[in-house]
Amino acid sequence: MRLRLLPIMAVFALFSTACSQDNPVPTAVNAAHGENFEVEFTVKLENRSRGKALNTAFASGVWMVVGKDATAPLFAVGQTVSPVFEALAEAGNPAQALSALVTKNSPRISGLLQGPIDPGAIASFTFKARPGDYLTFATMVAETNDIVLAPTDQRIALFDGDSEPIKGDVSSQLTLWDMGTEVNQEPGKGPDQGARQTSPTQGTPESQGVQLVSARQDGFTYPAMADLAALTLENNHDHDHEGEDPDHDH
Ligand SMILES: [Ca+2]
Ligand SMILES: [Ca+2]
Numbered sequence: 001m002r003l004r005l006l007p008i009m010a011v012f013a014l015f016s017t018a019c020s021q022d023n024p025v026p027t028a029v030n031a032a033h034g035e036n037f038e039v040e041f042t043v044k045l046e047n048r049s050r051g052k053a054l055n056t057a058f059a060s061g062v063w064m065v066v067g068k069d070a071t072a073p074l075f076a077v078g079q080t081v082s083p084v085f086e087a088l089a090e091a092g093n094p095a096q097a098l099s100a101l102v103t104k105n106s107p108r109i110s111g112l113l114q115g116p117i118d119p120g121a122i123a124s125f126t127f128k129a130r131p132g133d134y135l136t137f138a139t140m141v142a143e144t145n146d147i148v149l150a151p152t153d154q155r156i157a158l159f160d161g162d163s164e165p166i167k168g169d170v171s172s173q174l175t176l177w178d179m180g181t182e183v184n185q186e187p188g189k190g191p192d193q194g195a196r197q198t199s200p201t202q203g204t205p206e207s208q209g210v211q212l213v214s215a216r217q218d219g220f221t222y223p224a225m226a227d228l229a230a231l232t233l234e235n236n237h238d239h240d241h242e243g244e245d246p247d248h249d250h
Contacts (some may be wrong), residue, residue, distance in 0.1 A: 039165040042126045042234040050119035052227040054187050059092020060115035061139030064107035065129050073105045073136045074154045078209035081179055089146040089179035091200035113139055131163035142194040146182040165237045171230045180208030184218045
């Protein structure tokens with residue numbers, strides 16, 4: 001899948017770099033890595049819903065790499081979201097949401113997750129991160145009204161407590177969030193859901209706080225994550241050679 005960066009992101013990145021020279025953000029750095037240690041990650045989001053109970057695409061979404069101080073980068077749980085997030089959650093239109101999230105979080109890097117990610121497909125994107133960085137993302141489940149796939153803690157650690165980059169399957173850290181902007185219909189069937197609606201805002205509005213789908217108790221059945229999505233972190237860092245050659249850029 002292609003990664004599309006908004007031009008405004010590049011401008012912001014320059015601004016952010018300029019600021020960081022004056023106010024360096026302290027991070028826990030493994031002495032063996034040196035202060036400029038960074039690792040190139042490739043994230044792969046696999047749509048595993050093909051042929052399952054809820055066969056659904058994921059719409060275009062957002063991703064960011066944020067620092068340790070961004071503890072709730074996407075939204076405030078229990079509170080209503082801004083209209084820009086409604087567009088992401090109901091229509092898979094994430095551009096304005098990304099701009100708002102970048103303003104809020106000052107991410108190291110960010111981008112649009114290009115959709116649709118069809119059942120059976122894998123979307124991937126690549127970035128460089130440093131110890132203390134986290135990944136966050138959100139993408140609409142197209143066969144729902146306003147439900148997004150995102151991390152349960154809103155973010156996923158990219159490094160462990162020893163400043164070593166994490167690799168492998170981190171799907172256990174994913175969940176479904178009801179954004180609370182449109183009344184839910186039966187997944188895969190509702191005429192006002194993203195996959196079937198004829199206008200971006202079609203559906204009955206609701207004004208609920210953001211909530212885990214598992215806590216919404218809307219009477220509908222949602223798939224287990226194993227039948228919906230998998231998220232994998234890949235990097236080339238080899239723990240056995242740490243300190244010898246920290247530059248693993250290719
Ligand atoms: Ca809802
Ligand atoms: Ca709708």
